[in-house]
Amino acid sequence: MKSTAEISEQEKTATLNHFTLSDVPKLVNVIKKVSKENYQKIVVEIYKGSRLVFLSAGDQTTAENNLWAKKKYNVVAQYEHSSLYEKTVYNADNKVFFESSGCSPTDYAIVGGGFPLNVSTVGFSGVLVISGLTDEEDHELAYAALTELKKLQ
Numbered sequence: 001m002k003s004t005a006e007i008s009e010q011e012k013t014a015t016l017n018h019f020t021l022s023d024v025p026k027l028v029n030v031i032k033k034v035s036k037e038n039y040q041k042i043v044v045e046i047y048k049g050s051r052l053v054f055l056s057a058g059d060q061t062t063a064e065n066n067l068w069a070k071k072k073y074n075v076v077a078q079y080e081h082s083s084l085y086e087k088t089v090y091n092a093d094n095k096v097f098f099e100s101s102g103c104s105p106t107d108y109a110i111v112g113g114g115f116p117l118n119v120s121t122v123g124f125s126g127v128l129v130i131s132g133l134t135d136e137e138d139h140e141l142a143y144a145a146l147t148e149l150k151k152l153q
Helices: 004-013 021-041 063-079 083-089 094-101 135-152
Strands: 043-048 051-057 114-119 123-131
Touching (some): 004 083, 004 114, 021 043, 043 063, 043 114, 063 083, 083 114, 083 135, 114 135, 123 135
Antiparallel strands (some): 043 051, 043 123, 114 123
């Protein structure tokens, strides 16, 4: 697993120049391109602020993927870091996370796949969630898509 320093550097590298509703279709296209054949295996959620502005559930996903996506979103929205970052902070110890944070396992999961949408001029601006692969693959897909979108800006 990556260190918190490595994940923090990824979050910094993936900071966008801007993120508006007109960027959502561009991000979706990048996710499709980067994920290739895995696109049908994932749920994708994109939030602008706390507003869900895009949802896609691939043919090979189930309702469970949507539940994990919501839990990942809640972690990122609460801590403004990726869900994999929080997993690393707590050394993947769910018990310690839930006891120290007061968060509920019904609503939160410290597993990779939730990634903050940061904008250089304003900071935390939303969340990208990928759910359906391993949690580290979900995280890496989100990171790859955001860095690719940044190149297009």
